[in-house]
Amino acid sequence: MEPNSVPQNSVVDQEAERIREDLLRPLFQTTWRFYTGVSVLVAIGLAGMAAFIYQTYAGMGVAGISRPVFWAFYITNFVFWIGISHAGTLISAILRLVNATWRRPVTRCAEAITVFALIIGGQFPIIHLGRPWLFFWLIPYPNERHIWPNFRSPLLWDFLAITTYITGSVTFLLLPIIPDWATVRDRATGCRKRIYRVLALGWQGTPREWHRLETAMHIMTIVIIPVAVSVHTIVSWDFAMALVPGWHSTVFGPYFVVGAIFSGIAALIVAMALLRKFLHLEEYLKPIHFENLGKLLLLFSLLWVYFVFAERLTVWYGNETSEMAAFWSIQRGKFAFLFWTMVSCNFIIPFPILAIKQLRTITGTVIASCTVVIGMWLERFLIVVPPLEQKYLPYDWGSYRPTWVEITIMIGTAAGMILFYVLFVKVVPIISMWELKGGEHTETVPAEAPVVVGGRGSGLENTLPSTNS
Amino acid sequence: MAHRWEMIIDLDRCTGCEACVVACHAENNIATVSPKEAARGRTMHWIHVERSWEGEYPNIRVRFQPVLCQQCDAAPCEPVCPTYASYHNAEGLNAQVYNRCIGTRYCANACPYTARLFNWFNPVWDKPLNLQFNPDVSIREVGVMEKCTFCNQRITVAEIHASAENRELKDGEVTPACVQSCPSGAMVFGDLNDPNSQVSRLTRLPRGTKLLGELGTSPKITYLERESSHGAE
Amino acid sequence: MDAIYGLFPNLDTARRALSALRTGSPELRIRQESIIVISSEPLEGEGLCWNEQRSFMPWLAVVGGLIGGTAGYALAAFTQRTYPLPTGGMPIVALWPTGIVIYELGMLGAILTTIVTFLITARLPRYRNRIYDPEVSYGKILVGVTGADRDLGAKVKQRLQEQGAEQIKEIMGHQE
Numbered sequence: 001m002e003p004n005s006v007p008q009n010s011v012v013d014q015e016a017e018r019i020r021e022d023l024l025r026p027l028f029q030t031t032w033r034f035y036t037g038v039s040v041l042v043a044i045g046l047a048g049m050a051a052f053i054y055q056t057y058a059g060m061g062v063a064g065i066s067r068p069v070f071w072a073f074y075i076t077n078f079v080f081w082i083g084i085s086h087a088g089t090l091i092s093a094i095l096r097l098v099n100a101t102w103r104r105p106v107t108r109c110a111e112a113i114t115v116f117a118l119i120i121g122g123q124f125p126i127i128h129l130g131r132p133w134l135f136f137w138l139i140p141y142p143n144e145r146h147i148w149p150n151f152r153s154p155l156l157w158d159f160l161a162i163t164t165y166i167t168g169s170v171t172f173l174l175l176p177i178i179p180d181w182a183t184v185r186d187r188a189t190g191c192r193k194r195i196y197r198v199l200a201l202g203w204q205g206t207p208r209e210w211h212r213l214e215t216a217m218h219i220m221t222i223v224i225i226p227v228a229v230s231v232h233t234i235v236s237w238d239f240a241m242a243l244v245p246g247w248h249s250t251v252f253g254p255y256f257v258v259g260a261i262f263s264g265i266a267a268l269i270v271a272m273a274l275l276r277k278f279l280h281l282e283e284y285l286k287p288i289h290f291e292n293l294g295k296l297l298l299l300f301s302l303l304w305v306y307f308v309f310a311e312r313l314t315v316w317y318g319n320e321t322s323e324m325a326a327f328w329s330i331q332r333g334k335f336a337f338l339f340w341t342m343v344s345c346n347f348i349i350p351f352p353i354l355a356i357k358q359l360r361t362i363t364g365t366v367i368a369s370c371t372v373v374i375g376m377w378l379e380r381f382l383i384v385v386p387p388l389e390q391k392y393l394p395y396d397w398g399s400y401r402p403t404w405v406e407i408t409i410m411i412g413t414a415a416g417m418i419l420f421y422v423l424f425v426k427v428v429p430i431i432s433m434w435e436l437k438g439g440e441h442t443e444t445v446p447a448e449a450p451v452v453v454g455g456r457g458s459g460l461e462n463t464l465p466s467t468n469s
Numbered sequence: 470m471a472h473r474w475e476m477i478i479d480l481d482r483c484t485g486c487e488a489c490v491v492a493c494h495a496e497n498n499i500a501t502v503s504p505k506e507a508a509r510g511r512t513m514h515w516i517h518v519e520r521s522w523e524g525e526y527p528n529i530r531v532r533f534q535p536v537l538c539q540q541c542d543a544a545p546c547e548p549v550c551p552t553y554a555s556y557h558n559a560e561g562l563n564a565q566v567y568n569r570c571i572g573t574r575y576c577a578n579a580c581p582y583t584a585r586l587f588n589w590f591n592p593v594w595d596k597p598l599n600l601q602f603n604p605d606v607s608i609r610e611v612g613v614m615e616k617c618t619f620c621n622q623r624i625t626v627a628e629i630h631a632s633a634e635n636r637e638l639k640d641g642e643v644t645p646a647c648v649q650s651c652p653s654g655a656m657v658f659g660d661l662n663d664p665n666s667q668v669s670r671l672t673r674l675p676r677g678t679k680l681l682g683e684l685g686t687s688p689k690i691t692y693l694e695r696e697s698s699h700g701a702e
Numbered sequence: 703m704d705a706i707y708g709l710f711p712n713l714d715t716a717r718r719a720l721s722a723l724r725t726g727s728p729e730l731r732i733r734q735e736s737i738i739v740i741s742s743e744p745l746e747g748e749g750l751c752w753n754e755q756r757s758f759m760p761w762l763a764v765v766g767g768l769i770g771g772t773a774g775y776a777l778a779a780f781t782q783r784t785y786p787l788p789t790g791g792m793p794i795v796a797l798w799p800t801g802i803v804i805y806e807l808g809m810l811g812a813i814l815t816t817i818v819t820f821l822i823t824a825r826l827p828r829y830r831n832r833i834y835d836p837e838v839s840y841g842k843i844l845v846g847v848t849g850a851d852r853d854l855g856a857k858v859k860q861r862l863q864e865q866g867a868e869q870i871k872e873i874m875g876h877q878e
Contacts, residue, residue, distance in 0.1 A: 013711070016841050059611040060572070061589030066510035068583045070574040130572015130587065130612025137552050137571055140777060147553060147569065148781035152789060152799045155551040155573060160806040168813045175820070183742065186839040201827035204834050210744035212824035215759045219816045223763070227809045234802065242579040243545045243684060388578060392681055393536070395519045396583040398510040434743045547789035556787040687791070 019284075019436065020183065023429045026279050027184060033278070034426070041419035048412010051405050052127055060130050062405045069388045069400040074128035075238075076380045077410055080263070081121030081417070082162070082235050083256070083376065087264030088114030088169060089228035090296075093221045102292055105284045105431045109275060110268050111173040112430070116420040117267075118166045120413050125158065127409060154237045161227075161234045168224045175216055178203050179434045232260040239383065245322035246315075246387030255307040259376060262300035262346075266372035269293050271421070273366045275430055284431050287362055294365040297372065298354035305347050325390040325397075334399075335386050338378050345375025472628075472638070473561045473661040474619055476648070477671040478535055479693040482655035485533035487518050489647030489656065496620060496646035498606050500592030513586050515617040516647050532695070535647070535656070538563065538584040538617035539680060539688030546576035546585060554614070560624070561661075561689065565616055572612040581681050582688075585616045619658070620645035640666040661689075705833050706858050707738070707846020708867025713745060716843040719865035723847060726861060730854050732847050738833055740844040762819050763812045770811015774804040835871065842868070 055062050065072050091110035095103035126135045138149050138159050149156050182203040185196035203209065236256035239247040269290060276285040312331075315323050330339050350368035353359045390397050424430075493499065493515050502511050516537040523530045544563045547555050554569035555576050565585075577585040591611045602608070605622040609615050620643075627643045640659050648656040659668035668691075671677070676693040710716040716739070723730075723737050739745070778800045786794045821827070838844055845867075847858055859870050 013841050020839075059590035060587070061506070061511065061611075065574075066589075067512075067577070067586065068510070070577045070587065125573075128573070130570070130574065130614075131610075132571075132612075134571040137569075140781065147785055149551050150548070150553045150787075150789065151778040151782065151803050152548040152792060152796055153551040153575070154549060155575060157799070157802045157806070159551075160803060160810075164806050164810040164813065167810060171813060171817055178826075179742070183839040186836040197829070202829045202832055203826065204832055205740045205742055205838060207739055207745065209824045209826070210741075212759070212820055214744060216816050216820040219760050219763045220813070223767075223809060223812050223816070227806075227813075230802075230805065230809075238575070241549060242575070243581050243686075244578060391583060392581045392684075393519075393583065395521075395536075543791035545790060548792055550789070553785075553787045553789070556789050557791075 020433055022281070022283070023431050023433050023436075024184065024187060026425055027427065027429065028187075030426070034422070038419065038422060041415045041422065044415035045412050045419055048409045048415065051408040051412065055127075055405050055409075056132055062403060064401050064403045064406060066398060066400070068391055068396050068398045069385055071128070071388065072385050072400050073381075073402050073406040073410060074124050076377070076384050077413065078121055078124035078128070079235055079256070079380045079384070080377050081117045081124070081413075082232060083260035083263045083380070084267045085114045085117035085121060085165075085169070085264065086228055086232060086257075086260040087117075087268040088112070088172070089224055090261050090264060091268060091293075092172065093224045093228070096217075096221050097225070102289060104435045105281075106268070106272065106289055106293075107435065108173070108176070108428070108432050109271055109430055110264075111169065112421060112424050112428075113264070113267055113271055114169045115166070115173050116417055116424070118162065118169060119420065120417045122162055122166070123413060125155070154234065154241050157234045158238060161231045165224075165227050165231045168220065168227050172217075172220050172224055175213060175220070176432055176435065177428055178213070179205065180429050180432060183433060184429070229257055232257045244387050244391055245320070246326040247383075249311060249315075251307065251311050251314075255311065258300060258303045258307055259379060262297070262304050263373060263376035265293055265297045265300060266369035266376070269297065269365050269369040270373065273362060273369075275425070276362075279425070279430065281431065284436070290362045290365045291360050294354045294360045294368070297350065297365065297368060301347055301350050301354065301372070308343075322392050325394075326387040329390060330382055330386050335382060339382060342375045342378040342382060345371040345378065470637075470662055471559055472624075472663075474540070474624065474643075474689070475659065475661040475668045475672060476619070476645075476690045477657040477668050477677075477693060478690060479655045479657075479671075480532065480534060481676075481693065481695045482653040483518070483533045483535060483651075484653055484655075485518050485520060485531070486652060488650045488652060489516050489535055490514055490518060492646040492650035493617070495601065496603055496606070497618075498592075498602050498608050499615075500594055506589070511589050513588075513592075513615075515584075515586065515615070534680075534692065536582060536584070536680070537647070537690070538580075539582055539686065539690050540617075540619060542687035542689065543685060545579040545581065545686060549575040549579045551575070562619055562621065563616075564621070565614060565618065567607060567609050567613050567615065570613045572614065574614065576614060581684055581686065585614055588613050588615065705738070705846055705848045705873045706855055706862075707833070707835070707844050707871060707873075708859075708862035708865075709835065709837050709842040709844055709869045709871070710865070710867055711842060713843065715866040716741075716745075716845050719845045719862055719867065722861050722865050723845070723858075730847075730857055730861070732854075732858070736848045738844070738846055738848055740834065740838050742838050742841060745843070759816070759819050759823065763816045766815025767808045767812035770814075771804045771808030773811065774807030775800060777807070778803045833873065837869075 063073075088107075088111040091103055092107045092114075096107070126132050129135055137145075138156065140149050140151075140156075149159075151157075178199075178201055181196055182200040182205070185193060185200045188196050233253040233256065236252040240249060240252040242248065272285050272289065272293075275281055312327070315327050329335055349371045353364045353368045385400050389399055494501070497515060499513050499515060502513065506512075516535055518533050518535045521532045521534070523532055540561065540563050542557075542561065544555070544557065547557055547563060550556075550570075551573060552569045552571055554566045554571075556564055556566070558564045572587065574587055577583070577587060588609050588611050592608065603622075605626070623645060624643050627638055631638045631642070638660065640663060644658050648658045657667050657671060659666040661669055661672065663669060671693065672691045674693060676696070677691040678694055679688050680690070680692060682688065708719060710719060720737070720739060723732070724734065727734060727737075779795045782795050788794065833844075833846070833848060835842075835844055845862070855872070859872075862870055
């Protein structure tokens with residue numbers, strides 16, 4: 001469906017119009033690649049769903065978990081996806097708060113990752129239940145069962161925290177989309193125009209509306225950061241509150257938050273690279289963005305190493321019998337291969353790539369990010385499973401091996417995440433048009449280009465290019 | 470007066486015969502599992518006897534220790550259950566409410582004794598075992614946690630009889646299935662709040678230890694270590 | 703509603719037009735509130751960004767947070783006291799876990815309050831009685847007047863023309 005073409009009798013700023021056309025093109029043009037990609041993702045997602053239905057019907061026994069490893073792949077994936085969701089909060093909220101203007105083309109990609117990662121991650125507490133059809137018993141509402149959920153349980157804190165975070169993230173994502181949907185509404189035709197008219201909520205663009213929007217975003221920015229920190233801290237307390245040697249550690253709160261932001265940045269870099277390639281956004285997602293994010297990734301890699309070292313050193317130094325069993329099985333025993341792969345993926349490989357400026361290119365950061373994503377998944381797995389395999393009493397020790405059910409569900413949910421993201425890109429401009437300043441996207445300003453006024457620092461930095469007098 | 474149930478297990482008398490394990494299965498409608506599932510760690514023994522060797526040949530001694538839910542006073546499995554399926558009842562028992570359990574298995578992870586068991590499948594009994602269910606105990610469906618309840622059904626029945634006859638419970642009137650079936654009398658069950666009961670006497674013996682007592686879970690089962698054991702814990 | 707407006711190509715011309723309308727408002731018999739500006743990006747400058755009541759939305763969010771936190775405490779304390787089930791030797795209403803509940807529901811209260819306040823004060827959603835021109839989404843800035851006197855319509859148009867409007871348009875009657 002072709003958008004409305006530029007009206008006659010008007011002099012349009014060519015540069016700004018080209019930006020809008022570039023960013024709106026994915027909404028109006030669809031290639032065969034989209035259709036094949038979506039079909040494949042839907043098929044994989046359905047396979048995952050089928051595996052879950054089978055598990056519900058046949059019993060949790062079809063999965064690989066057993067006594068004593070009562071939590072494994074599902075909880076690993078739960079923590080992993082909630083961790084990935086911290087991408088948006090860091091980039092969007094923290095960088096917005098400190099007025100880092102380079103983040104503008106990146107914010108919506110990041111916020112979308114947050115929302116969808118939360119939706120996917122939020123499936124796993126239901127998937128891992130023994131009686132998943134009763135998951136709604138965790139919702140605190142007056143009911144006929146004469147009982148309320150237990151607020152002393154970390155799982156309830158999980159429920160409240162993730163509900164709050166998802167509400168905040170969806171708000172954070174949707175509010176700035178409204179003006180862009182208004183633009184799409186103006187360009188669309190037919191029934192698509194009607195849909196976008198409803199979605200745009202009748203947005204006009206009066207100074208009142210802009211002011212309210214920006215104030216609301218400012219409040220959300222300040223609120224979402226402590227919420228995000230609390231969410232992954234509370235997720236980490238699912239482990240830290242239990243008397244399991246290797247879990248009952250006070251460092252888990254900050255350790256998990258740092259790991260979450262770490263994996264979030266990596267996921268964002270990968271997403272940005274894919275968007276750049278498939279949507280031809282080379283002029284908007286530029287090497288400088290990857291370089292800046294690469295520096296942040298380096299910082300968090302070092303922070304992650306710091307936390308891992310601090311935790312392991314403390315355990316090793318204390319030499320408490322129960323804790324050392326899991327410690328050695330991770331470092332030298334059964335899980336050594338996974339442990340050292342994780343260290344390589346999270347630090348040994350990314351560190352030189354991200355630290356050396358010549359290697360911190362788009363390709364370099366993407367490679368580093370891919371290894372980080374794998375490494376962080378391994379880290380979650382190594383936190384959940386090895387301590388459960390070797391708890392206090394040796395006659396209770398056991399082992400874990402995943403079955404096809406768990407693997408299929410895991411791949412299915414990953415496909416679901418990518419599918420949601422791909423559909424999102426088709427419905428919303430993935431780079432916020434109104435936040436992107438007119439001429440800022442070009443690094444070198446040609447002589448005849450309009451002068452761009454910017455950097456006011458008040459937050460209201462968007463100005464139209466003014467003509468040279 | 471409220472009861473406080475406690476169990477004493479004398480490791481000097483335990484012969485490792487596992488009659489308690491079988492009796493518990495029979496009393497509480499616990500299913501057995503196939504050898505394949507057992508190899509995967511899916512057995513459902515509410516009480517299990519653990520054997521360990523001490524010393525070097527030819528002075529080897531074997532030690533048998535029945536391990537079951539310790540009914541801890543500061544049970545780590547209780548606060549973590551999101552639906553209050555695991556809570557502390559007025560008689561000091563850690564109660565497991567099957568109907569409230571949605572199977573998060575957090576309690577099983579939190580229990581340091583791994584005393585809790587999960588129904589991985591709907592239980593199945595080979596014929597003719599399907600004819601010998603105990604009508605006082607419900608059968609748990611798939612997805613629900615279960616564990617030793619100190620045969621709460623027997624406690625309840627005894628209390629009902631005692632209050633119907635307008636008297637207190639006598640010491641030894643209530644015995645869980647494992648205590649009842651132990652041939653060497655290694656297990657004793659009774660009311661700690663009764664100063665004259667056998668458990669009150671035995672629990673004060675210097676041989677008495679608690680399993681993983683240093684963790685602060687306040688377990689209610691006192692193990693009487695063997696008289697001449699080496700390095701008893 | 704009736705409206706007369708001009709579409710301006712950039713911020714400078716729009717700003718001049720706006721001040722021309724403002725200074726000429728007694729003569730043209732237009733009220734300050736009926737001057738409208740519409741743009742596809744937030745603008746800077748006097749009269750273009752809304753300065754009045756700048757700071758009440760954050761305070762409402764704080765109030766929403768306090769209400770949420772109180773609701774969190776009430777939820778935890780009331781439900782736990784009504785159906786008291788001791789767990790793990792902890793008190794019935796434990797201090798530290800209740801703190802977490804208070805915090806999370808407080809944040810949720812702040813978020814929900816912000817959403818509601820935004821929608822109400824920005825007067826969204828509103829699908830009727832809107833002045834809008836699709837050219838705005840091509841970067842033009844719309845400056846105009848609603849409900850202007852018919853006779854003075856020509857004078858308004860002249861003012862707008864003077865300040866460099868590319869197009870002048872007029873809307874008669876109900877516009878959706």
